[in-house]
Amino acid sequence: MNRLKQTLSFFSIPNYGILMISILLLGICISFTYPFLSLFGVDEVGMSPSYLGLFMTVTAASSVLISTVLGRLSDKYWGRKWVIIVSVSAAIIGYILFTQVRNYYTLLIIAFLCLGTASSAFPQMFAYAREEMNRVRAKQADMAINTLRIFFSLAWVIGPAIAAVLLASAGFKGLFLAAAVTYGIVLFFVLIFLKSSDRKMTAPTNEPPIQLRKFLMKPRIAGALGSFILLSVASTMCMVNLPLYVTRTLQGSQSDVGLLFSVAAAVEIPLLIGVGILAAKYRKSYLIRVGALFAIAYYILVGFTPIVWAIVPMQFLSAVTVSIVMGLGISYFQDLLPHEPGTATTLYSNTSVIGNMLGGIIAGSVAEWFGFRAVFIVCAVMAAAAFLLMLTNREPSTQEIGESTPASM
Secondary structure: OHHHHHHHHHHHOOOHHHHHHHHHHHHHHHHHHHHHHHHHHHHHHOOOHHHHHHHHHHHHHHHHHHHHHHHHHHHHOOOHHHHHHHHHHHHHHHHHHHOOOOOHHHHHHHHHHHHHHHOOHHHHHHHHHHHHHHHHOOOOHHHHHHHHHHHHHHHHHHHHHHHHHHHHHHHHHHHHHHHHHHHHHHHHHHHHHOOOOOHHHHOOOOOOOEEHHHHHOOHHHHHHHHHHHHHHHHHHHHHHHHHHHHHHHOOOOHHHHHHHHHHHHHHHHHHHHHHHHHHOOOOHHHHHHHHHHHHHHHHHHHHHOOOOOOHHHHHHHHHHHHHHHHHHHHHHHHHHOOOOHHHHHHHHHHHHHHHHHHHHHHHHHHHHHHOHHHHHHHHHHHHHHHHHHHHOOOOOOHHHHHHOOEEEO
16 A cells, blocks of 8 residues: 555646646647648648658658757746747647648748747656656656656547547538647646746756757767667658558458557557556666567567458557657656756657658658568668667766756757
8 A cells, every 4th residue: 555655646746637637638639630730731732742741841840940949948048837838829829820821831831830839848748747756856756757648648549539520520620720729728727737947946057067969979868869769760660551551461451450559559558557667666778678679579570460460469569669668768868868857858759750750751662662561671670770779878877967967059
């Protein structure tokens, strides 16, 4: 009983319940819009494949650029709450404009400014949570972060289904309006319930400044970034390729595809809880290596399977990988930059953005030239490379943590 109370002690963290609700709603907003942007571009706006590719690339690149800048500002100058407000407000403005604008170049500008800024909301929410945990010295910080990640994953279980109903009944205008309204609810919670952080209290003043560029060039940091980017690229390639592989190569149905994704999402939620418990006993870098090994096994088995139903139990391997890599990724990067959670969480978030940007392009090219099975082999190679890069990494010591605080760009 005492152990259960200790495990659940993070629920006493200030604003933790509000953060859970806000992150759930934020995840629903993202799951409303992200999977359907390509359909919006092609079906509603009439973009050609090349113009759609440019649109998606600009959106991803602006997310990396703007979220990195806002992450630095949130750590050094602005309060975390106000960066979240700016990000969520940009999302509201952007999706309201999306309900009306159909000119390609105007949409490109809106995507760059509004959606790029909106991408900061996710890392800043988790950075705010970590800051609150550090302030009250929560003992179960990793479990607390993992629980928040569970709510974000839960949003992706229910969000796309709701979005599909909205799209069928109200079109893209209704979908984007619903996203704007949901972002508005998040903004209300942030404005009313979240407290502004004091930069003087949360940012140490006695640490020697280290430039972020120099920090990123350290072999251990570069290796961690490279590992997560490779794992994200492989994950995106698999997600893009799996529906086509099932329906065209294995002669399965669309319902088979839905079953596979549903099984993986359902298994991920309890696994995220287990990973949070393991993180209190084992080094995160060790667990992430285990996740990469599970990824290698999953991609190889799926790539060589002759029948659809055999992939169903394999989804457990995929769920383990996602639970470890995505569940611990935020905490792992926050440990690398313990005094700058905004920058740290943004670095982690950017690995996913870069992976999404590259994964679709690589998957399409490999499938076109070598077939759908070959995509999974390339995924396995990338996961193996990520595993090798993680072998060069180790958990930072207390002294290294003190030295890992860049204060200027």
